Amino acid sequence: MSDSDSDGELQLSSHALAALMQFKQEEQQREKEFQKLYTQADDKFEEQKKQEGMNLFKEDWQLSQFWYSDDTASKLGDALLDGADSDTVIAIVSAPSVYAAIQKKTDSEIPTKHIYLFEYDKRFELLAGKEHFYFYDYNNPLEFDSKLKGRVDRLLIDPPFLNEDCQTKSSITAKALLAKDDNSKTKNGVLKHRLISCTGERMSDVIQNVYPNTHITTFYPEHGNGLSNEFRCYADFEWEQWKFVK
Secondary structure, rough: OHHHHHHHHOOHHHHHHOOOOOHHHHHHHHHHHHHHHHHHHHHHHHHHHHHHHHHHHOOOOOHOOOOOHHHHHHHHHHHHHHHOOOOEEEEOOOOOOHHHHHHHHHHOOOOOEEEEEEEOHHHHHHHHHHEEEOOOOOOOOOOOOHHHOHHHHHOOOOOOOOOOOHHHHHHHHHHHHHHOOOEOOOOOOOOOOOOEEEEEHHHHHHHHHOOOOOEEOOOOOEEEOOOOOOEEEOOOEEEEEEEEEO
C-alpha cells in the first residue's frame, strides 16, 4: 500500500480539480440567474398588485363583500397613515380595499411597513403577503396569531354584517389588538392612537355601546358598486378630512 493510499484521502488530479471548480462556478451562475429571474417576476407581480389593486378580486356577496370606491378607500388609508412614523403599527380588519389603496401610494406616502390585513377570505394573502396577512373569522374573535395583540396603534374595522352579533364580536377583536391609548404621540407630533369603524348608520347604537369613545363623523364612505345601505364612518379622532357630527 502506498503512502498516498494510507492517509485515507482521495487525491484529485489537477485536471479533475479544475473541472470541479468550473462545475461549481457554473452552478453558482445558474443559481444567480435563477434568483434574478425570480426577483424580476416577483417585482413584476408586486407592481401589478399596486396598479390593479382590488380589480384582481371579484366580490363574493355570500361573504358580504362590497369594495369601497377608490376615493373612499384612499381617504381611509390616509386617515391611518396621517402623522404616522416608522414605528406605527396599523391593522385593517375586514376592509381589504383600504389595504389595496395604501399599496397604491408612493413609498414616500407610506411611513411604516407595519401594516397588517385581517381577513376571512384567504385570497387576500396574495394581496398582503404572508408576513402581513392574518386569517380572521369574527365568529372566533380572539383566534388569531397573538403577535399583534395589544400592539396596534391604529385600526380600521368594517364588520361584514350589519347585525349586533357581528359588530359586537368584531369589537372584541379590535379591543384585543389595540395598544393602550396613553395619549402618546408619533415622532411627527400626532397622536398615535386612532380607531375607525365603518358600518351602517343603523348600527350607531351598537357602535356607541362597543366603542364609547367614537363619534359619527362627517365623512360618508361610498362603495364602488353603488351599495344602497347608508354607511357612516365612526371614529375617535377628528382630522382634516372629517369632523364629529354635532
